[in-house]
Amino acid sequence: MPLGYLFGGGVGTEPHGIELYEASPLVRQLYEEISGWTGLTAEQILRGELPEERERRQSAGTIREAALAVAVHDLLADAGLRPDVVGGLSLGAMTASCLAGALDRRELFAMLARTADAPGPRPDAADEGMALAFVQEADAQAPPPWEGRPDVYLAGDFGPVVDGSRRILMLAGHRTAIELLAAESAPGTIVPLPGRNIAVHSPLRQPFRDFITPHMARMPFTAPRIPLLSCLERGELKTADEVREMFERNPTDPISLVDIYEGMRSHDVRLGLVMGPAIPEGMLAFPFPVVHVETTEHIQLAVSTAYDLGISFSGGGSETRER
Structure with missing residues (x-):
């Protein structure tokens, strides 16, 4: 019975992942690795004050959000759960690509850190x-x-x-x-939306896209190992070039959660696990049951729900740390 993972977008301005970090050596190891790739300490990633400057704040927030999503994925894998199909919105699309095997984790987090150097708005630019x-x-x-x-x-x-x-x-x-x-x-x-001062997924992000595209052109993408759904249109990303194009278009093009969950329905997904808090719980209609996963208690709920639905478990252990 297919299992789908949904990764939300947004920026982690509030502290995220503290409970999982304190409870799990596996998560603490992950955050130390991310610290080495980004230059941010684990404490900064978890709950540090974000920078005031717009693009640096956005960069640190995306690292915080992606770190939590990857941590949840790893804990679920350690419990024996692995997705049959994945998809995500905005930042979540890039995180999903990484966990589908289309991009190395180091490359993803290094790219998110690189965005801190993107040029800010011109002094005369409209807010x-x-x-x-x-x-x-x-x-x-x-x-x-x-x-x-x-x-x-x-x-x-x-x-x-x-x-x-x-x-x-x-x-x-x-x-x-x-x-x-x-x-x-x-x-x-x-x-x-208060505090949202970047017009993401619109033509106003073209300067940011122009800045990061040359870096993305050098990133070593590969074909996903499992079905990876696009959030920019209905369909599956099957090649390295298609994943790269999604990364490049992501800043300026509109996104769709509907395209993702309808794509999952076409893969006969019977349970969706939502990684982290970016997609609000209990508000949106999904065509299959979903469990939102952010805490240790949520991990246990996801595992028990999957078991009750008859979803197969692969077993955890050494495979959890795939790159």
Whole structure:
């Protein structure tokens, strides 16, 4: 019975992974390795204050989020659980690629550390922002209120909520344009996200893409060893070049959780494990049961749920530390 792993996007601004780190020698070893690859101490990764400068803050936050996701993966592998298919959003897409065997862990974390040197916005550049848009399912086919507006872009699709009444989308753009859209829309329809000052998955991230693409061109990608689903369109990434292209497009192109879970459904996934806290629990509709995994208790729940559903266990041990 197929098992799917979902990796969320976002940036780990809040402390993450402390409980797993303190409870597990395996996780402590992983964080020491990540420290060597990134130059950040384990304490900085777990709970250190993030830098104030925009791109350095983003870099440290992505390292924090990816470290937790990889730690959860390793603990599940140590318990005998391995995914049959993986996919992720944004940062999660890159983490999933690594754990599918398309990229070495050292290369992933070194790349995330490299992004700290990306140029910041020009002094005269407009402030950027993000928002969530809650669209009534009855209005899903109607033109959205941001269509045709300058400086507001569709950045992501998280799909319908559990009761099917609304769909959650993500917007990116100039902050003033997003705030004006929110003010002109029905209350609660457009919700600006506080503290989100980078318009990810929009054309405004082209300077960042221009900076990191030459580095990605030198990264040694390989074909994934297990099915790896794209978050940029419906489909599977099967070659090294396809994975590299996804990495390069990721900063500027909109993402879709729906494309991932529908792809998993086509692989007959019967249980999805969501790595870390980036995908909110209990809010979104999935076409199969999901367990959100962030703590030791969650690891135990994932294992027991998989056992109850008849999902096969591979056995842990030495294979846990695959690169």
